Amino acid sequence: MGLELKLTGFNRDSAAAMYLAEAGVKRATEVIISKKDHTMDALNERWSCNNEEADPLFKDIKIGEAGAFTVSYLFHDKRVFYGVQDEEGRININNAPKDVIARLIVYLDPASAADEISSNIEDWRDPDKARQDGSPEYDYIDEGYGRKDTLFDSSDEVLLVKGMDRGLYDRIKGYITVYPIAGSGCRINVNTAPLPVLKALGFSDADAGAIIATRAGSDGLDGTQDDAPFMNKDAFTTYLANAGIALPENMGLVSCGSNFFRVVSKGYASGGRVVKTVTCVISVTAGSILYWNEE
Numbered sequence: 001m002g003l004e005l006k007l008t009g010f011n012r013d014s015a016a017a018m019y020l021a022e023a024g025v026k027r028a029t030e031v032i033i034s035k036k037d038h039t040m041d042a043l044n045e046r047w048s049c050n051n052e053e054a055d056p057l058f059k060d061i062k063i064g065e066a067g068a069f070t071v072s073y074l075f076h077d078k079r080v081f082y083g084v085q086d087e088e089g090r091i092n093i094n095n096a097p098k099d100v101i102a103r104l105i106v107y108l109d110p111a112s113a114a115d116e117i118s119s120n121i122e123d124w125r126d127p128d129k130a131r132q133d134g135s136p137e138y139d140y141i142d143e144g145y146g147r148k149d150t151l152f153d154s155s156d157e158v159l160l161v162k163g164m165d166r167g168l169y170d171r172i173k174g175y176i177t178v179y180p181i182a183g184s185g186c187r188i189n190v191n192t193a194p195l196p197v198l199k200a201l202g203f204s205d206a207d208a209g210a211i212i213a214t215r216a217g218s219d220g221l222d223g224t225q226d227d228a229p230f231m232n233k234d235a236f237t238t239y240l241a242n243a244g245i246a247l248p249e250n251m252g253l254v255s256c257g258s259n260f261f262r263v264v265s266k267g268y269a270s271g272g273r274v275v276k277t278v279t280c281v282i283s284v285t286a287g288s289i290l291y292w293n294e295e
Ligand SMILES: [Ca+2]
Pocket: 122, 123, 124, 125, 126, 127, 128, 129, 130, 137, 149
């Protein structure tokens, strides 16, 4: 009887933690959807890196007696940002050109066979069965499964691709996305993209560093009041010219705003002893949820 009561209590707390996490998703979705104009999205806006002291939105938000939620993410410099992540600060492995993926891999793991692995990623996702030079795509007979020849449904699916191992995947997973899976192509928001993603666009180390230093403002930190984001692609192009930075090979992918955002919301019930996490990816243009995961 005692055990049964305990289990019932645990189930109740689990359900409460899940509802709290969902409340965080609802809050985050409202904040990002209520921003109507996404021609420019920057890291110092309230959806991305909110000032929780002045305007509590995402950090340890208490809901009655049930518990609390927190919507946050670890920025690549290890600071915790309270808000939503820009999915277009990542590289879309479904739509990015092969050379962009190759540059990301070689930057994050210089010892890897980046060219071959990125070719294998392209072979995996494209419908044809031969490379441009006419050579056959890898057949995966030894692995015991077939090559997909269609788009990735999730990032970890890339682990099935020849040459991709857990070590390399762990290095790149924070910089890749599969959303949008089809349709709108690949865009990279230079206001939110971290250094490895700017490198993947074709910028040098020094130029990628200069871009971040410019957008981050005088304190040198992304996501603070003094940030100076690029207002649109023309402004970015003008900045590059004035700074003497050559246009990168993949300039066509550059954008300054985003349509896709990732929410990671944690619900805490029973004094924080029971935690549930909801991760979702939303399209602000379609107003729809592309991905939803509860754990
Ligand atoms: Ca193929």
